[in-house]
Amino acid sequence: MYREEMILQNETGLHARPASILVKEASVFKSEISLIKDDKKYNAKSIINLLSMGAAKGDQLVIEAEGEDEEIAVKELIKIINNLNG
Amino acid sequence: MKGIATSSGIGIGQVFLYKEPEIKVVKQNIEDIDLEINRFEDSVNNTIEEIDKLYKLTLKNIGESEAEIFSAHRMMLEDPEFISGVKDKIKNEKVNSEFAVKEVTDFYVSIFENIEDEYLKARAVDLKDVSKRLLRILMGIKSIDLSTIDKKSIIVAEDLTPSDTAQMNKEMVVGIVTELGGRTSHTSIIARTLEIPAIAGVKDITKLSNFGDSMIINGDTGEILLNPSLEVIGDYEEKTRELADLRDKLLAMKDKESLSKDGHKVEIAGNIGTPKDIDKVLENGGEGVGLYRTEFLYMDRDRLPSEEEQFDAYKIVAEKLGKRPLVIRTLDVGGDKELPYLNLPKEMNPFLGYRAIRLCLDRKDIFKIQLRAILRASAFGNIKIMFPMISDLSEVREAKAIIEEVKMDLRQENIPFDENIEIGIMVEIPAVAIHSRAFAKEVDFFSIGTNDLIQYTLAVDRGNQDIAYLYNQYHPSVLNLIKMTIENGHKEGIWVGMCGEAAGDKKLLPVLLAMGLDEFSMSASLILRARNDLQRYSKGEIRDHLDTLLSLGTSKDVENYIDENILK
Numbered sequence: 001m002y003r004e005e006m007i008l009q010n011e012t013g014l015h016a017r018p019a020s021i022l023v024k025e026a027s028v029f030k031s032e033i034s035l036i037k038d039d040k041k042y043n044a045k046s047i048i049n050l051l052s053m054g055a056a057k058g059d060q061l062v063i064e065a066e067g068e069d070e071e072i073a074v075k076e077l078i079k080i081i082n083n084l085n086g
Numbered sequence: 087m088k089g090i091a092t093s094s095g096i097g098i099g100q101v102f103l104y105k106e107p108e109i110k111v112v113k114q115n116i117e118d119i120d121l122e123i124n125r126f127e128d129s130v131n132n133t134i135e136e137i138d139k140l141y142k143l144t145l146k147n148i149g150e151s152e153a154e155i156f157s158a159h160r161m162m163l164e165d166p167e168f169i170s171g172v173k174d175k176i177k178n179e180k181v182n183s184e185f186a187v188k189e190v191t192d193f194y195v196s197i198f199e200n201i202e203d204e205y206l207k208a209r210a211v212d213l214k215d216v217s218k219r220l221l222r223i224l225m226g227i228k229s230i231d232l233s234t235i236d237k238k239s240i241i242v243a244e245d246l247t248p249s250d251t252a253q254m255n256k257e258m259v260v261g262i263v264t265e266l267g268g269r270t271s272h273t274s275i276i277a278r279t280l281e282i283p284a285i286a287g288v289k290d291i292t293k294l295s296n297f298g299d300s301m302i303i304n305g306d307t308g309e310i311l312l313n314p315s316l317e318v319i320g321d322y323e324e325k326t327r328e329l330a331d332l333r334d335k336l337l338a339m340k341d342k343e344s345l346s347k348d349g350h351k352v353e354i355a356g357n358i359g360t361p362k363d364i365d366k367v368l369e370n371g372g373e374g375v376g377l378y379r380t381e382f383l384y385m386d387r388d389r390l391p392s393e394e395e396q397f398d399a400y401k402i403v404a405e406k407l408g409k410r411p412l413v414i415r416t417l418d419v420g421g422d423k424e425l426p427y428l429n430l431p432k433e434m435n436p437f438l439g440y441r442a443i444r445l446c447l448d449r450k451d452i453f454k455i456q457l458r459a460i461l462r463a464s465a466f467g468n469i470k471i472m473f474p475m476i477s478d479l480s481e482v483r484e485a486k487a488i489i490e491e492v493k494m495d496l497r498q499e500n501i502p503f504d505e506n507i508e509i510g511i512m513v514e515i516p517a518v519a520i521h522s523r524a525f526a527k528e529v530d531f532f533s534i535g536t537n538d539l540i541q542y543t544l545a546v547d548r549g550n551q552d553i554a555y556l557y558n559q560y561h562p563s564v565l566n567l568i569k570m571t572i573e574n575g576h577k578e579g580i581w582v583g584m585c586g587e588a589a590g591d592k593k594l595l596p597v598l599l600a601m602g603l604d605e606f607s608m609s610a611s612l613i614l615r616a617r618n619d620l621q622r623y624s625k626g627e628i629r630d631h632l633d634t635l636l637s638l639g640t641s642k643d644v645e646n647y648i649d650e651n652i653l654k
Binding site for chain 1: 161162165166167168194197198201206209213387388389427
């Protein structure tokens with residue numbers, strides 16, 4: 001298992017379009033990937049899950065992956081989240 | 087009976103009563119878990135197939151943005167949490183798929199609905215819609231299919247969803263009446279796109295009418311006649327024939343110039359909001375676009391449109407128009423037209439507040455992206471830039487300076503654009519009309535925005551029903567401001583157009599002609615009629631009436647004078 005922490009910088013948080021971009025990107029990896037906010041786990045491949053977490057700018061998130069491509073998955077997703085704008 | 091007229095025209099046909107099949111989910115205990123899970127998976131696959139079909143149908147019959155909703159539906163159906171949630175319920179509680187689907191849907195819907203966010207609330211509706219379809223397939227309930235309509239029919243329904251309108255056999259649908267909705271609801275927008283007469287907001291119509299009743303609807307007045315006599319049907323049929331004849335006569339005007347009786351030439355152009363609208367303008371013989379409202383590119387989404395997106399949206403219209411002019415109005419939002427993602431503060435007086443050019447000059451980052459996209463597109467046609475909500479000459483100067491900066495960047499990057507692009511302003515604030523001579527010295531054209539000009543001159547909120555009677559385009563003060571603006575523009579050698587509702591007003595057409603208005607920009611559907619009417623009036627003759635007309639006391643006096651002395 002591999003995990004990293006990050007702070008969400010995106011203006012509108014993680015909803016709407018940013019969330020659907022993230023789901024598409026996450027689905028590329030074989031590992032199981034979760035976003036953890038306030039000790040609650042959300043499946044990064046689930047649009048319904050990501051939308052219901054209601055993450056806002058400034059929230060602290062943990063990205064965690066388990067599987068053969070876990071490290072690269074976490075690193076890539078952090079990059080993508082940091083590059084989301086809007 | 088009467089409702090809200092949402093799509094114009096007369097429809098005569100039989101009632102096709104469209105009620106959604108009722109779906110009642112009952113909890114059942116099951117024995118064979120694997121069998122139940124297989125049943126669930128099969129149904130999901132069938133539902134996806136159905137959604138894909140709807141996507142393609144909508145793409146073909148209606149348009150890309152309308153089809154997008156079905157990709158969202160598909161994403162939800164393929165959602166791993168949704169799928170595993172249902173499967174876990176089936177496994178752990180030994181319940182039927184229907185019950186499991188309903189429970190999981192309700193769970194997420196309640197989460198979405200409890201978050202204060204318009205976007206998520208809309209997703210709750212999507213989720214319910216998808217889940218309803220899945221349940222229907224699981225239970226083997228056939229839906230009434232609007233594609234099977236084979237007689238001239240008027241659809242009567244509570245409301246129609248995108249799935250419904252996508253399937254509709256539009257050849258046979260001559261009208262749509264719904265209990266819910268208004269001018270901007272989904273059904274109304276689609277009806278206007280497809281040119282099907284429609285009326286919304288008719289309470290209890292699904293209870294009052296029966297399958298096969300005959301019905302007449304008038305999409306211009308909102309009137310509905312249920313089971314009219316044969317005589318009345320005959321009258322209406324004649325009326326539709328007359329309208330069709332008039333339409334043919336008008337179509338003959340399509341490629342003609344816009345000339346008055348005494349040979350004075352003006353330009354009659356169309357107003358558009360999306361790139362698709364340009365087709366209607368061209369079909370109706372528009373000589374250009376006098377107003378491209380760009381705010382629609384920014385609305386109904388969750389982030390700003392990129393430069394490329396905007397460039398594409400401007401370029402395609404410019405190319406279709408060729409040499410004909412395309413006036414692009416820069417972003418006109420704020421106040422009543424909100425962009426949730428900009429997080430603008432709520433205002434007490436939105437129409438007098440932080441909006442349009444005021445917002446753009448404050449948020450130069452947003453403004454520059456739009457100007458870059460417009461300038462790049464200017465290499466592909468005859469584009470002109472127009473600023474909305476100008477109240478002070480310093481705003482014009484500042485906005486022009488920003489255009490210069492953007493031009494400089496483009497030159498350095500060797501990106502082509504029209505070096506001589508015309509820059510104009512909306513005249514919609516009385517301050518500008520009164521002082522228009524000074525403004526005319528620094529811009530290339532004026533376009534009079536009557537909707538706001540009336541509202542600001544008369545201090546009447548145009549959205550407030552209680553004072554709607556005060557909002558009037560015939561008010562002598564408004565007409566005097568218009569005349570002053572046209573004259574001052576001409577004194578400084580610039581052209582003056584109009585893009586508010588008044589430009590398409592039958593009664594004002596001869597008056598504006600006499601004042602010397604150069605360009606009339608209106609809804610596409612009004613262009614041909616205006617060109618036809620124009621031939622009846624002589625500019626020289628009507629000019630003799632102007633002094634009398636403009637010195638009258640009230641709006642009513644003005645309207646009566648036009649009726650009695652000019653229209654005759």
